[in-house]
Amino acid sequence: METIPKVDCENIGFIRKTHGIHGEVVLEFEPHFEYSVEETERFFIELEGLLVPFFLKDGGLRFKTGNTAIVTLDLVDTEKYAKRLVGNSVYLYQTEIVDEPEQSLESQFENYLLIDKTIGEIGLISQVDDYAGNIVVTVNFRGEELLIPYNDELVVEINEAQKTIILNLPEGLIES
Numbered sequence: 001m002e003t004i005p006k007v008d009c010e011n012i013g014f015i016r017k018t019h020g021i022h023g024e025v026v027l028e029f030e031p032h033f034e035y036s037v038e039e040t041e042r043f044f045i046e047l048e049g050l051l052v053p054f055f056l057k058d059g060g061l062r063f064k065t066g067n068t069a070i071v072t073l074d075l076v077d078t079e080k081y082a083k084r085l086v087g088n089s090v091y092l093y094q095t096e097i098v099d100e101p102e103q104s105l106e107s108q109f110e111n112y113l114l115i116d117k118t119i120g121e122i123g124l125i126s127q128v129d130d131y132a133g134n135i136v137v138t139v140n141f142r143g144e145e146l147l148i149p150y151n152d153e154l155v156v157e158i159n160e161a162q163k164t165i166i167l168n169l170p171e172g173l174i175e176s
Contacts, residue, residue, distance in 0.1 A: 004051035009091040035098040044091040
């Protein structure tokens with residue numbers, strides 16, 4: 001029997017406790033592995049120093065919190081068997097670790113104050129839309145809704161702490 005080398009795997013958490021009497025267990029994992037847990041079809045659980053693969057049953061993963069999930073594994077169908085897994089480390093192959101998706105521009109810049117380098121304060125960004133790769137921000141400027149193109153070349157400064165974006169908008173885009 002071939003063993004799974006630990007050096008190829010990443011420890012993502014451990015089995016916290018059993019859940020119910022039908023072999024379900026509570027997996028506690030580091031929050032940054034949430035997407036990896038969601039995408040996997042099996043976990044490696046360390047038993048007596050060896051990594052043993054356990055496959056998920058269909059629909060066998062239900063998130064409880066941002067770092068725990070109730071897991072139903074194939075062939076683990078009794079509380080007695082599930083108790084053997086409690087306290088043991090859980091691993092995934094390093095190649096199966098999914099990076100957290102970056103926050104989209106659309107949600108990242110909403111409610112930021114848009115400032116033009118020349119005009120000054122324009123207003124709060126109420127909406128960010130992506131029209132086939134062209135980013136447009138919606139801002140209320142002097143009681144009027146404006147659609148302003150967003151392009152990295154126009155950016156002077158983004159201050160995340162103050163939630164401001166300073167742009168160098170083309171002359172004539174906004175009548176002041």
